[in-house]
Amino acid sequence: MSEEPVFDTQGVVKKFMYVNRRAPYGTIYPLEILESVLVAAAFEQDTSVAFLDDGVFQIKKGQDPKELGMKNFSPTFRALAGYDVEKLYVEKESMDARGLKVDDFVVKVRVVSAAELAKLMAEQDILITG
Amino acid sequence: MSEEPVFDTQGVVKKFMYVNRRAPYGTIYPLEILESVLVAAAFEQDTSVAFLDDGVFQIKKGQDPKELGMKNFSPTFRALAGYDVEKLYVEKESMDARGLKVDDFVVKVRVVSAAELAKLMAEQDILITG
């Protein structure tokens, strides 16, 4: 095993935005990226999550993948608030194109236009897509 | 190791069509599927390859991935004729949308319309997409 370097990150707070563009269950990205969101929050970074494109399906209410033998990870989104991740953005254009309404979501989100989200993205230090 | 069953395939000739829809180098599917085409031909099956969607880029002339450290596998398409795989179809709609002409290809192909290719697909016993 190699030696593990430790970087000096003391007191630095950066803007981390997770860019969630994929549908749940078809691939594992939405599940695994969520673990990373929680860790960034635990490191006390200024963490936000943007749901756009098929990513808006990640927070659809009523998910039940039991018959597939898979885990329903959508309740974890509700746990984000407990980690102070309250900046959850949904792009309006993506939501509308998919026939979804705010009532369809398992968490409280802020619906923003593509132009607003573009501005928010441009303000970040770190953008993580998965 | 489990015992390996042997199926009785003596004298059976089926229509195998390979449905190549992906661009080369971005993923390995086009390279690996080609090995399977050669094997089907070696088993003396009635083997054909359809290039449609981004699959038409697989047979573009002049590929040179040396700088990426990758292998140029496009010359193998020319070897198909030696294995009696002469049924190479290119869908015209896909070719036109990508601005490609017959002169752009490394092999001689038969250009067919979507309607013609649909009919050919419906006549197959086995369709392999990769």
Added chain:
Amino acid sequence: MLHTVNKSPFERNTLDSCLRLAVPGSAILLIEDGVYAALAGTAQTAKVEAAAKTHEIYVLGPDLKARGFEESRLIGGVKVVDYGGFVDLAVAKGTVNSWL
């Protein structure tokens, strides 16, 4: 023939290719992320409704349920099947093409 489509029509071109290359009368089964194509009231609905006039459209129930959608949100005329129904379709319809 049976065609399966496993990708979201919002993300990829596979459904379009399937609709272009499926001969009239063949069956199309939407599985995995492909099930989103079966929803009413989306930007993809009109295309799928038009396709339903010339093709039988099926959707895999367990995949729909996993993603949190009830049958009431589906386009009219789309039939829901389980994995057993998927097997039956593969038996009944002849050669299968997976639009990957």
Added chain:
Amino acid sequence: MLHTVNKSPFERNTLDSCLRLAVPGSAILLIEDGVYAALAGTAQTAKVEAAAKTHEIYVLGPDLKARGFEESRLIGGVKVVDYGGFVDLAVAKGTVNSWL
């Protein structure tokens, strides 16, 4: 900001999403199968030409060469860079978003 797009615009919606979410003036680098978006004379050309009016569009040369296309087939105004140029763009343009 620098945006990278690594998927073919004929196959996926990533370029569309990038163009919708990239603020005017940001740079877009086409890599891997994304390089096909830089070709002139295709069904995607008009969209990319329009985008080139508000964004700087770059294409990764080694990926273009791998796929058998010469610079003469590119849309006018698209700049070709090598991996060193990719690094320079990441340095110069600030935060990087990969449209995966």
Added chain:
Amino acid sequence: MKFGILVNEGPFNHQASDSAYQFAKAAIGRGHQVLRVFFYYDGVNNANKLSEPQSDDRNLVKLWGEMAKTHKVDLVVCVAAGMRRGIKDEVLAEGFHISGLGQLTEVGIAADRLLVFGD
């Protein structure tokens, strides 16, 4: 009826392996026979015996192995795809064996239907 199945993706990352498994299970449940499952491309990762999913998650490597044992389904890992990706005898799970692409063509010929599951 006799089925052959081709799996193009590894477990977990894509749903392909899950769908293939559920289809095979349902086919057997309907009284059909699944002659062989051929693992190609990243599909070879289905045969990695070191795979250790979380305790409340499904374990596809094991599920495939059990199906092979109970229902005599032949599980073949493509040798060339496996070499490239490091799926070799050292990590091969029970119920799988490594062989050549001829095994895919063979099951295509022998089966009434070949189904492909992938990305």
Added chain:
Amino acid sequence: MKFGILVNEGPFNHQASDSAYQFAKAAIGRGHQVLRVFFYYDGVNNANKLSEPQSDDRNLVKLWGEMAKTHKVDLVVCVAAGMRRGIKDEVLAEGFHISGLGQLTEVGIAADRLLVFGD
């Protein structure tokens, strides 16, 4: 400048790992520092020491290991993603080590830029 790199896909199947490697090489060539490469999702397969590509093909597992050694690039395999996919100490290639997701956040904080390569 200091770079962090996130790799989401395994070698060979997608070009992502190649692109990440070429980018890292070019960054080092330009005099920059690559602090850490974090392998997540199927990216953990980049650390499988059993990987044996054809003799005329590139060997990404080795190339990453050599870069780690020569240029002090820290190569981290996500422990959770690796467990699931069977990338554990038994098959871990030289130059890589297994650790938690905190290592990704940490390099995001410490680096001037974080680049993601994936499917």
